[in-house]
Amino acid sequence: xxxxxxxxxxxxxxxxxxxxxxxxxxxxxxxxxxxxxxxxxxxxxxxxxxxxxxxxxxxxxxxxxxxxxxxxxxxxxxxxxxxxxxxxxxxxxxxxxxxxxxxxxxxxxxxxxxxxxxxxxxxxxxxxxxxxxxxxxxxxxxxxxxxxxxxxxxxxxxxxxxxxxxxxxxxxxxxxxxxxxxxxxxxxxxxxxxxxxxxxxxxxxxxxxxxxxxxxxxxxxxxxxxxxxxxxxxxxxxxxxxxxxxxxxxxxxxxxxxxxxxxxxxxxxxxxxxxxxxxxxxxxxxxxxxxxxxxxxxxxxxxxxxxxxxxxxxxxxxxxxxxxxxxxxxxxxxxxxxxxxxxxxxxxxxxx
Amino acid sequence: xxxxxxxxxxxxxxxxxxxxxxxxxxxxxxxxxxxxxxxxxxxxxxxxxxxxxxxxxxxxxxxxxxxxxxxxxxxxxxxxxxxxxxxxxxxxxxxxxxxxxxxxxxxxxxxxxxxxxxxxxxxxxxxxxxxxxxxxxxxxxxxxxxxxxxxxxxxxxxxxxxxxxxxxxxxxxxxxxxxxxxxxxxxxxxxxxxxxxxxxxxxxxxxxxxxxxxxxxxx
Numbered sequence: 001x002x003x004x005x006x007x008x009x010x011x012x013x014x015x016x017x018x019x020x021x022x023x024x025x026x027x028x029x030x031x032x033x034x035x036x037x038x039x040x041x042x043x044x045x046x047x048x049x050x051x052x053x054x055x056x057x058x059x060x061x062x063x064x065x066x067x068x069x070x071x072x073x074x075x076x077x078x079x080x081x082x083x084x085x086x087x088x089x090x091x092x093x094x095x096x097x098x099x100x101x102x103x104x105x106x107x108x109x110x111x112x113x114x115x116x117x118x119x120x121x122x123x124x125x126x127x128x129x130x131x132x133x134x135x136x137x138x139x140x141x142x143x144x145x146x147x148x149x150x151x152x153x154x155x156x157x158x159x160x161x162x163x164x165x166x167x168x169x170x171x172x173x174x175x176x177x178x179x180x181x182x183x184x185x186x187x188x189x190x191x192x193x194x195x196x197x198x199x200x201x202x203x204x205x206x207x208x209x210x211x212x213x214x215x216x217x218x219x220x221x222x223x224x225x226x227x228x229x230x231x232x233x234x235x236x237x238x239x240x241x242x243x244x245x246x247x248x249x250x251x252x253x254x255x256x257x258x259x260x261x262x263x264x265x266x267x268x269x270x271x272x273x274x275x276x277x278x279x280x281x282x283x284x285x286x287x288x289x290x291x292x293x294x295x296x297x298x299x300x301x302x303x304x305x306x307x308x309x310x311x312x313x314x315x316x317x318x319x320x321x322x323x324x325x326x327x328x329x330x331x332x333x334x335x336x337x338x339x340x341x342x343x344x345x346x347x348x349x350x351x352x
Numbered sequence: 353x354x355x356x357x358x359x360x361x362x363x364x365x366x367x368x369x370x371x372x373x374x375x376x377x378x379x380x381x382x383x384x385x386x387x388x389x390x391x392x393x394x395x396x397x398x399x400x401x402x403x404x405x406x407x408x409x410x411x412x413x414x415x416x417x418x419x420x421x422x423x424x425x426x427x428x429x430x431x432x433x434x435x436x437x438x439x440x441x442x443x444x445x446x447x448x449x450x451x452x453x454x455x456x457x458x459x460x461x462x463x464x465x466x467x468x469x470x471x472x473x474x475x476x477x478x479x480x481x482x483x484x485x486x487x488x489x490x491x492x493x494x495x496x497x498x499x500x501x502x503x504x505x506x507x508x509x510x511x512x513x514x515x516x517x518x519x520x521x522x523x524x525x526x527x528x529x530x531x532x533x534x535x536x537x538x539x540x541x542x543x544x545x546x547x548x549x550x551x552x553x554x555x556x557x558x559x560x561x562x563x564x565x566x567x568x569x570x571x
Contacts, residue, residue, distance in 0.1 A: 229524060243464025245445065262449060269356065269525040304357060311528060312446045313453040315361040322369050330373030334380030342386045 007084065007208065008047030021047070028205045031198050031277065032214065032224040042209045046084075049208040053116040055108055055146060056090035059132055059139045060166040060175055061122030065157035066092055068194035084204055085117070091134070102135045109149050117204065118150035120178050123159040123166040127174030140181060147182040152213055154188050155179070156200055158296055161189035161221075168302035179220070188213055189220040193296035196277050199225045219299065221271065230267035230293045233275035236260065249290065264308035265292030272297040356525045359532035367536035374543025379551060395568030404565025405558035412557050426484055429477045433506075436474030440510060443467050446517075464517075471514050478507045498545045505541045508534035 005013070011021055025046065026039040034042075058066070070093070087094075088108035089101070096104055108116065120143070125131035129138035137145075147153060155178040158164035166175035179187050190199050203222055206214045215223045231237060239245070239259040246254035246263055254260075261268070267275075270293050274285040287293055292308075295301040305315045316322070394401065415423040441447055443462035452458040461467075482503055485491045512531035515521045522530075541547065 231524065232519075243445065262445065268519075269528070299354070300357070305360075309453075310446075310449045311360075312450045312532075313360070314364045314450065315357065316365040316368075319365075319454070322365055323372055326369035326372040327376055330376030331380055333373070334377040335384055337377070337381040338384030338386075341381075345386050 005051065006047065007049050007051050010051055011047075018043075025205070028198075028202050031273075032202050032206065032222075034224075042205065045209040046205065051084065051086045052151075052204070052208065053108060053112040054085040054087050054119055054204075055105065055116055055150075056087060056119040056121065057142060057146060058091060059120065059122030059124050059143070059160070060173065061157060061159050062165075063092060064194040065121045065160075066090075068192075069156075069197045069200060084201070084208070088112070088116070099135070105146075109146060113149040115151050116149065117207070118146055118153045119156055119200075120153060120160045121156045123163050123175035123177060124181060125166065125173035125175050127172065131173045143178065143181050147178075147185055150185055152186045152188065152207065153178060153182060154190060154200060154203060155220075156190050157195050158191040158193045158301065161191035161219075162299035164191075164193065165302055167300070186213055187220055188216060188222060191219075191221065191297040192272060192274075193301075195297070196225070196273055196279075198277055199273065217271070221297075225273040225277075226271040226297070228271065228273075230270045230272055230275050230287070231265075233273075234267055234287055235275070236287060254290065260287060260290075260292040262310050263292050264306065264310050266295030266298070266301070266304075266307075266311070267293040268311065270295040270298050270301075354525070354529075356529040356532075359529045359536065363533060363536050367539040371539040371542055374540075375548070375551060378543050378548055382552070382555075390563070390566065392567075394566045396565055401562045401566040405560075405562035408561025408564070409554055409557045426481060429481050429484075432477035433474055433481065436470045436477065437506070437510070439470045440467055440474065440513070443470075444513075468514065468517060471510050475507060475510050475514070478503065478510075501541065502545045502547050505534070505538040506547065509538055 008021075022039060022043050025043040026036065029036065029039045029042055056066075089105045091101055094101060094104070122139075124139045124143050126140055129140065132139035134142060155161045159166055159175075160178050163171075163175050163177045163180075166173060167177070177189075179189070188203055190196075190203065192199075199222060202224070203214060206212075206222075217223050217226055219226075231240070234240075236257060236259045239257070240261055244253060244256075244258040245261055246258045248254065249263065254263075259265070265287065267287065274293070275287070278285045278288075294307045295304065298304075305313070309315075396404070415427050439462065442451075444467045445461035445464060448458050448461050482500075485495055485499065485503075509531060512527060512534050516524065516527045516531045519527075521527055538547070542550075
């Protein structure tokens with residue numbers, strides 16, 4: 001479908017009714033905590049907007065982010081995601097392969113230079129160019145080259161946003177997030193393992209409606225979705241406030257839905273919208289299924305101790321060695337100080 | 353590495369290391385000092401001096417009647433602070449997680465509401481003690497940096513802990529990090545300031561009581 005068509009024209013051509021489009025806009029406005037009155041204005045602005053060209057690059061990733069996106073529970077959204085944008089390149093789901101695919105990438109870059117939205121999924125290895133290549137070009141070079149002509153970059157998933165699992169200690173490939181390589185373009189991080197699809201849709205919708213990216217927090221995440229912790233919005237929060245905690249995953253407290261803080265839940269330090277948007281068709285989210293939040297939308301979540309280690313617990317591992325060394329040092333200094341004192345006393349006595 | 357990761361990892365490692373080394377240094381440095389032998393004939397022999405030492409430890413738990421009027425309130429406030437700290441540290445469910453993680457032992461936690469109330473009472477008593485220290489010309493004259501800083505590092509973890517459970521003041525991860533860091537500051541300062549009385553008050557009182565009883569003096 002040619003990118004010259006406005007979004008409204010392309011939706012009409014695909015048989016999407018105005019009612020369905022308004023419903024989509026209302027759901028996006030609601031998800032971004034915008035007032036309901038914004039929905040018609042959003043629909044009007046988006047209908048007139050040209051569908052932005054989107055290049056979707058995948059690097060060190062597991063395709064979970066794309067799975068989350070394409071299998072989003074809002075079926076109409078899934079369709080609209082691909083009607084909303086003109087997806088020029090995504091090597092997992094595009095029809096061309098090999099040289100034809102690479103040609104379409106370069107063509108998309110040239111034809112839409114300065115205007116396309118670049119979506120990146122996965123971390124980028126800097127340890128050795130050979131750790132990740134496409135058509136003989138390293139991931140880092142592809143990233144740099146493609147970012148040059150982008151209007152904005154969406155780093156989708158924790159790997160692209162913060163390095164994620166590939167960057168976990170000892171980071172054998174020297175994996176880095178997008179923001180480590182690209183310094184001169186606006187970057188929106190949409191972390192999560194996987195991320196919530198509606199967040200990405202909303203960012204694109206916001207970009208089309210207002211011509212700018214939404215407000216971001218200090219980690220470049222959209223505040224509308226990452227402004228509160230999981231804990232703030234958790235339905236088990238009252239049990240935390242009452243001091244009622246499940247001690248094991250199958251005890252009486254767990255069965256009564258008590259707080260999972262003592263079982264390692266990272267909800268209090270994790271900013272994401274899981275507790276409000278939820279997963280699986282709005283059925284539940286991890287805590288509702290009886291498992292604590294693992295903090296997957298936070299930087300370095302993989303290296304912050306066990307998922308089952310409560311937040312008050314120390315991350316200090318080599319305790320025996322440290323304590324033995326400290327005790328030996330303290331005892332030696334104490335004994336040394338006492339001996340020095342005895343010698344000084346003896347000297348004073350001898351001088352008398 | 354974020355502040356919370358530092359507090360839970362290297363910060364905890366270094367502060368506990370300094371605490372252990374510092375306490376052993378102070379305790380062994382005192383115990384191994386040369387103590388001149390008392391060659392005089394004991395006025396009271398046998399087990400009496402030992403009993404006198406133990407009695408002094410117990411008697412000093414409450415002010416003598418001559419000083420009761422002046423010292424009753426600060427003594428009571430000090431008890432609230434000390435007992436309150438013990439309840440908060442050894443009764444709070446989150447602290448028990450920390451203790452279990454460190455030492456592998458645990459026991460049932462006290463009700464959270466009771467622990468939070470005790471923490472608030474501890475802070476209030478601590479502030480009252482500080483006010484008295486500043487208002488009273490004698491204690492003000494006797495006080496130095498050690499007194500004020502020891503007061504600060506003792507109450508800072510309680511205040512930040514209450515803030516953390518109430519999700520008050522800043523983002524939870526920041527307040528929790530400040531809470532852990534304030535506890536680590538307490539550990540680092542502990543062996544080198546007046547907080548060391550936790551280890552030294554029993555042996556020092558007992559020794560004084562022993563010596564005085566041996567000489568036939570009341571203590």
